[in-house]
Amino acid sequence: MRNVLAVEIGQQNIKIAASLSPLRGSLKNLYFASKPISSLEDESISKLLAETLNKWKFKPSYIVLSLPRNLVAVRNLSLPSKDRDEISKMVELHAVKVVPYKKEEMVTAYLALEQTEAGYSQVLLSAVHCNTLNRHLKIITDAGFLADKVYLSSCGIREYVLVMRKNAIEKEGVYIAVDLDAEYCDFAAFSKEKLLFTRSIVMGAAQLEGEEQRSRLIKEIKQTIIIFKSELENKKPQKIFITGATGLVKSHEEAIAQQLELPLEIIAADEEIAHSDKIEVTRNISLTAINQLLSESPERISFFVAELQVSRIFKERVANLIITGSLAVFILFIISCIFLASVYNKQVYLHNINSQAKIVEQEVSGLSGESEIVEIAKAVMKRKNMPLILFLELYKLVPKEIAIKSIEVDKDDLVFIRGESLNLSDVYAFSEKLDKSKYFVDINNKSARKKKARKGELTDFEITASFRY
Numbered sequence: 001m002r003n004v005l006a007v008e009i010g011q012q013n014i015k016i017a018a019s020l021s022p023l024r025g026s027l028k029n030l031y032f033a034s035k036p037i038s039s040l041e042d043e044s045i046s047k048l049l050a051e052t053l054n055k056w057k058f059k060p061s062y063i064v065l066s067l068p069r070n071l072v073a074v075r076n077l078s079l080p081s082k083d084r085d086e087i088s089k090m091v092e093l094h095a096v097k098v099v100p101y102k103k104e105e106m107v108t109a110y111l112a113l114e115q116t117e118a119g120y121s122q123v124l125l126s127a128v129h130c131n132t133l134n135r136h137l138k139i140i141t142d143a144g145f146l147a148d149k150v151y152l153s154s155c156g157i158r159e160y161v162l163v164m165r166k167n168a169i170e171k172e173g174v175y176i177a178v179d180l181d182a183e184y185c186d187f188a189a190f191s192k193e194k195l196l197f198t199r200s201i202v203m204g205a206a207q208l209e210g211e212e213q214r215s216r217l218i219k220e221i222k223q224t225i226i227i228f229k230s231e232l233e234n235k236k237p238q239k240i241f242i243t244g245a246t247g248l249v250k251s252h253e254e255a256i257a258q259q260l261e262l263p264l265e266i267i268a269a270d271e272e273i274a275h276s277d278k279i280e281v282t283r284n285i286s287l288t289a290i291n292q293l294l295s296e297s298p299e300r301i302s303f304f305v306a307e308l309q310v311s312r313i314f315k316e317r318v319a320n321l322i323i324t325g326s327l328a329v330f331i332l333f334i335i336s337c338i339f340l341a342s343v344y345n346k347q348v349y350l351h352n353i354n355s356q357a358k359i360v361e362q363e364v365s366g367l368s369g370e371s372e373i374v375e376i377a378k379a380v381m382k383r384k385n386m387p388l389i390l391f392l393e394l395y396k397l398v399p400k401e402i403a404i405k406s407i408e409v410d411k412d413d414l415v416f417i418r419g420e421s422l423n424l425s426d427v428y429a430f431s432e433k434l435d436k437s438k439y440f441v442d443i444n445n446k447s448a449r450k451k452k453a454r455k456g457e458l459t460d461f462e463i464t465a466s467f468r469y
Helices: 042-056 084-098 130-142 153-164 211-231 250-260 288-292 306-363 368-397 424-436
Strands: 002-009 013-021 028-036 062-067 073-079 106-115 121-129 149-152 175-180 185-190 195-201 239-244 264-266 276-280 402-409 414-421 440-453 456-467
Touching: 002 042, 002 130, 002 288, 013 042, 013 288, 028 042, 042 130, 062 130, 062 153, 062 288, 073 084, 073 195, 084 106, 084 121, 106 130, 121 130, 121 195, 149 153, 153 175, 153 185, 153 195, 153 239, 153 288, 175 211, 185 211, 195 211, 211 250, 239 250, 250 264, 306 368, 368 402, 368 424, 402 424, 414 424, 424 440, 424 456
Parallel strands: 002 062, 028 276, 062 149, 175 239, 239 264
Antiparallel strands: 002 013, 013 028, 073 121, 106 121, 175 185, 185 195, 402 414, 414 456, 440 456
16 A cells, blocks of 8 residues: 555646555545645645645655646647557657647657558657646645655546446447546546547636636537547447536536537546545635546556656665665674674684693693694684685775675685675775785676666676685
């Protein structure tokens, strides 16, 4: 289980959703909040986010940033290829043509929809300005957290309807969800498998109090349906779902359905937060997207941010190094205790031998043969102490950046040291330390080569040296 946090930063409000997400089953301990931020500086927004989580006593381990649909440019493309790599390159080329940003000013993501018999691929392209994305990420970072994923809010709208009305969604059907929010309406056309089309309607839920405003919204929805049908000619919607802040339209469900000439169902906002433990949401705010983005789903428009990947890898490596270092210290401590005990026992044993030798020497003076036996015994003990001296010296010399995999000593006291390191420079630094030791001579960097690892690159090395003691 992990603590999941979803954040959406709009122009007028910040939405915060948190939960304890099990690996399987439904979310637990749901918390929701929305706060007005139109008069706040970014630093104050970060502080507000941190204070809200501190109030909940919630420490997130996985963070999702939801990008509001009205801040993202989305286009449907038809590309003449079925090859995944070619499609990726074509998307990059077409993005600067259909989106009013320069290539270096935007971050793009796309969702492959379907392939036609004529060899074309339907693609849903999304682009967000770098300044917008970086601002949202910085607000979260300044609050003391690091975003793990960045998704388009429309993906959450689609998934929410699939969850809430899963028995009403047919496998081959096409459906529309209109999510009413304070600042705008998120129009999403989708199938059971994927998001097909999305558009932002510049009308907020707060603007729907009068008949004239509701008629204007219906007109915008009808116009968007026409645009959708022109983009994907073979897709005809079967039903419309209205979600989010539905309070001002709930009593007009039948009239709206007649004007749209499609079956319509309103999913009341109360259904979104029915199982929440804490809720601090202002009027006309939709929680639909961030509520559903608390859960995992593969079919989402996900924006890849290189800085996030680097930070995540660094965070994981630091955690792994801490664990590895702690384990290494513990192992070295145990080994040291064993060696020290062995040294003590051998010293006692050697002391006893010396004592006995002195007694013999006193009793049988002049017998050089007995004296030679004692000297031989001393030499044997010295040879037995060789591994201890070797390991103690290596313990002093091996830096924390080096991981020793094996140590071998041949009959001529030639030591073979094999291990791995993150950087080649650390291997050379270790070799220099060996060269300065009074116990090692004839240092030879026999081999050093890089290899791929699951989380980066490692350098395997082998060093030989003659051991003198």
